[in-house]
Amino acid sequence: MTIYSVLRPYLHVALITGTGFLLSQCGNSSAEKNAMAETPVDEEIRYEAIxxxxxxxTSELSLPGELESYYETDLYPRVSSYVKALHVDIGDQVRKGQVLAELEAPELTANLTEAYSKVKAAEAVYGASKGTFLRVLRTSRTLGAISPVDLETSRTKAISDSLAVVAANAHYNSVQQLVSYLKITAPFTGVITDRRLSPGAFVGPGGQNGVPMLKIKQLDRLRLRIAVPEAYLGDIRRGNPVQFSVRSFRNQTFTGRINRVSNSVRPETRSEMIEIDFPNKGGMLKPGMFASVRLPVSSSGxxxxxxxxxxxxxxxxxxxxxxxxxxxxxxxxxxxxxxxxxxxxxxxxxxxxxxxxxxxxxxxxxxxxxxxxxxxx
The missing domain is CATH 2.40.420.20 (conserved putative lor/sdh protein from methanococcus maripaludis s2 fold)
Known part of the structure; x- marks a missing residue:
């Protein structure tokens, strides 16, 4: 008996098994292709929506707010001049009426001297015409000594010269007012937060008039501005207490009261602006800080x-x-x-x-x- 005759039954079985496996794989591949062809592919992007x-x-509304100075302003020169001296810098505490800077304008000083001399000249002319009128008036009491025309002329001259004195004084006062602008004073008690110019700079019309010399802000009194949604406007009353906190002092809560209500709803946000005054003793809080405000509101349906x-x-x-x-x-x-x-x-x-x-x-x-x-x- 040969080896082929012994193995022939096994080879026949293996051949049948391999052929069946290949046929099954071909069938599966065709089925997958048909399934892929039947399944539609959606290539459009779909965004998740809620x-x-x-x-x-809630009985307490949390809103963002911003602290602002109660008063703050930029200080500009009002006359063309040069910066002579600056007596303050950033961070300096100043009092109301304190001289912050001095300017110099020689032509204004000359104009003031000229205006003063015109006042004195007008007063001298008026004094002479007034004396003349009084003498003419006394002489006119003697019948026929002075004609009525001469009396009226002297009286008119005295009145005209008196009005010239008034005009000269008005001009002098106006020039004196301009000279007073050469000293920049603090309009209120506060802190200098910015200084833009240095001594020697030309300021005023025709110079660096677009740049403020100094910026001053009040720190001992702040205002907190918040926008309250329209749905809660019925709970807003002047004098209501409001608590707020800032990031710089996470463990502290500050309390203020509603002082002003704008009484106007902004159409773009459907909210109304309110202001809360806060006495900032010690200057702990700073203008520009963001605050988280807790506003008490009543629950509704x-x-x-x-x-x-x-x-x-x-x-x-x-x-x-x-x-x-x-x-x-x-x-x-x-x-x-x-x-x-x-x-x-x-x-x-x-x-x-x-x-x-x-x-x-x-x-x-x-x-x-x-x-x-x-x-x-």
Whole structure:
């Protein structure tokens, strides 16, 4: 018996098995191709969108605010002159009426001297004409000594010269007022926060008139400005206490009272500006600091609107979300409120049920057509 005759049954089985495997693989490949051909491929980008929902209102509203000086101003020279001396610099405490800088203008000094000499000359002329009139008046009491025309002429001359004295004094006072502008004084008690010019600089009309010499801000009294959403305006009353905190002093809470209400709602944010005066004893707080304000409000039956933080974009000029309307991403200006658990309270032209992009993008222009799919918040 040969080896082939012994192995022939096994070779036959192996051949049948291999052929079946190849046929099955060919069948599977064809099925996969048919399945891929039948499955549609959606190449359009779909953005995740969420539905705006209302949550329970809070009894305390958290709003951002900014501290400002109660008084602040830029000091400009009022006459063409040169900076003679600066007596203060950045950070100096100054009192109201304190001389901050001295200017020099030789032509103004000369004009003042000239105006003064004109006053004295006018007074001398008036003195002579007045004396003449009095003598003529006494002489006229003698019948026929002075004609009525000469009496009237002398009286008119005395009146004219007296008016010349008034005019000369007015001119002198105006020049004297200009000379007083050569001393820059503090309009209120505060701190110098900026100095732009140095001694020798030419200032005033025709010079560096667009640059303020000094900037002064009041620090012992600040004002806190916050924008209150329209939904809570019914809770705003003058005199209501308000608490706020700043990042520089995380463990401290400051208290003030509402002093001014603008009584005007801004249409772009649907909010009203209010101001809170704060006596800043010791100068602990600084103008320009951002504050987190806790404003007590009463609960109502209406809920507040919360959206994910990723749905809000803040730029230099506005804060907005992208609402889906008729398949287009429309930018809607909002104001941010309280933050909690990754959700941000918003106020604006929104209502429960509106659809927003879950992750807003500044690359998507206003009114741009987009495809969306709803997801949970």
């Amino acid at each position: 539905r705006v929902t209302a949550s329970r209102p 209406e809920g507040s609107l919360y959206v994910p933080k990723s749905a809000i974009i803040s730029t230099l000029d506005r804060t907005f979300v992208q609402k889906i309307e008729d398949g287009k991403a429309v930018r809607v200006t909002v104001q941010k409120g309280d933050d909690t658990a990754g959700q941000t309270q918003v106020f604006g032209d929104l209502k429960p049920g509106d659809i927003l992009l879950k992750t807003a993008s500044d690359d998507i222009s206003d009114q741009a057509a987009v495809k969306t799919q709803l997801v949970s918040q």
